[in-house]
Amino acid sequence: MKIGELAKRSGLSAHTIRYYERIGLLPYARRDRSKQRDYDASILTWIEFLGRMKTVGMPIRDMRLYARLREAGASTQMERRALLDRHRQRVRAHVAELQACLLVLDTKIAGYGGTEQRTKNHGTESIRRRKPLSARVARSL
Amino acid sequence: MKIGELAKRSGLSAHTIRYYERIGLLPYARRDRSKQRDYDASILTWIEFLGRMKTVGMPIRDMRLYARLREAGASTQMERRALLDRHRQRVRAHVAELQACLLVLDTKIAGYGGTEQRTKNHGTESIRRRKPLSARVARSL
DNA sequence: CCTTGACTTAGAGCGCGCTCTAACCCGTAC
DNA sequence: GTACGGGTTAGAGCGCGCTCTAAGTCAAGG
Numbered sequence: 001m002k003i004g005e006l007a008k009r010s011g012l013s014a015h016t017i018r019y020y021e022r023i024g025l026l027p028y029a030r031r032d033r034s035k036q037r038d039y040d041a042s043i044l045t046w047i048e049f050l051g052r053m054k055t056v057g058m059p060i061r062d063m064r065l066y067a068r069l070r071e072a073g074a075s076t077q078m079e080r081r082a083l084l085d086r087h088r089q090r091v092r093a094h095v096a097e098l099q100a101c102l103l104v105l106d107t108k109i110a111g112y113g114g115t116e117q118r119t120k121n122h123g124t125e126s127i128r129r130r131k132p133l134s135a136r137v138a139r140s141l
Numbered sequence: 142m143k144i145g146e147l148a149k150r151s152g153l154s155a156h157t158i159r160y161y162e163r164i165g166l167l168p169y170a171r172r173d174r175s176k177q178r179d180y181d182a183s184i185l186t187w188i189e190f191l192g193r194m195k196t197v198g199m200p201i202r203d204m205r206l207y208a209r210l211r212e213a214g215a216s217t218q219m220e221r222r223a224l225l226d227r228h229r230q231r232v233r234a235h236v237a238e239l240q241a242c243l244l245v246l247d248t249k250i251a252g253y254g255g256t257e258q259r260t261k262n263h264g265t266e267s268i269r270r271r272k273p274l275s276a277r278v279a280r281s282l
Numbered sequence: 283c284c285t286t287g288a289c290t291t292a293g294a295g296c297g298c299g300c301t302c303t304a305a306c307c308c309g310t311a312c
Numbered sequence: 313g314t315a316c317g318g319g320t321t322a323g324a325g326c327g328c329g330c331t332c333t334a335a336g337t338c339a340a341g342g
Binding site for chain 2: 328329330331332337338339
């Protein structure tokens with residue numbers, strides 16, 4: 001698979017794929033006779049993993065570290081685990097923070113009253129109907 | 142209150158406070174006889190709000206819009222509400238995404254097995270103990 | 283009077299994560 | 313053979329959100 005094909009399949013741009021290789025997020029790909037990168041489908045799994053780590057806000061430098069450890073072999077398993085574990089803690093904390101802010105936001109929005117376009121309570125919400133309160137709450141911004 | 146004092150109380154640096162004023166996140170503060178900014182304690186409420194919006198990932202340009210609407214008066218209430226509401230949807234979606242990734246991450250970490258430093262399951266977790274699986278899972282990264 | 287320290291401004295610089303440009307090289311189809 | 317649609321490289325540029333620098337003003341304390 002050449003870079004264009006991989007770009008299509010992975011959702012990354014060819015530019016980004018080359019960039020990731022340069023900075024060590026993707027392994028150096030073998031080149032064909034005309035120096036073009038030739039990828040194995042297995043790279044997609046790795047890119048998917050990178051995408052997830054990106055979603056959860058892991059900085060590139062940590063992903064690079066993980067990638068290096070991975071290439072260093074099985075002896076680095078515990079270190080890799082620890083790396084993921086630390087990040088997991090950060091993400092959990094972040095989610096908790098977001099949820100706390102959402103509660104405040106819900107209250108504030110409720111304070112604006114009116115325009116009751118019922119947004120269905122999907123997920124983590126704890127908004128219970130209340131009187132508009134527009135004078136008091138909306139005024140306190 | 143002068144800028145240094147506000148910096149201490151708000152947690153922002155004086156640099157950042159001036160920057161926020163420049164870009165329109167904070168209202169233009171009145172200056173005393175020697176041109177120094179003099180703040181009213183009420184600004185802290187607004188800074189707190191900005192901080193929460195920042196936490197939930199609202200881009201500065203949206204906060205600026207909100208600030209402008211706010212200064213434009215009560216006639217913009219519905220628009221402000223809508224702005225917050227739209228952002229709330231985005232945050233909810235983001236939280237859901239994070240939680241989905243956390244599940245995968247939990248599985249992956251469990252796959253590494255060993256080093257059972259019991260991280261207490263606070264919150265959104267669904268990790269149940271399992272056999273190491275190190276050969277299969279750890280190999281699949 | 284002079285130092286100290288907090289303030290003022292305009293504007294440069296930074297870290298992150300891409301994103302794009304320029305100039306070039308290949309292989310295939312017509 | 314030549315046009316085309318890929319690919320290659322090194323490196324510049326960008327949007328975000330600060331963060332800091334330089335050079336200067338001011339007011340209070342010793």
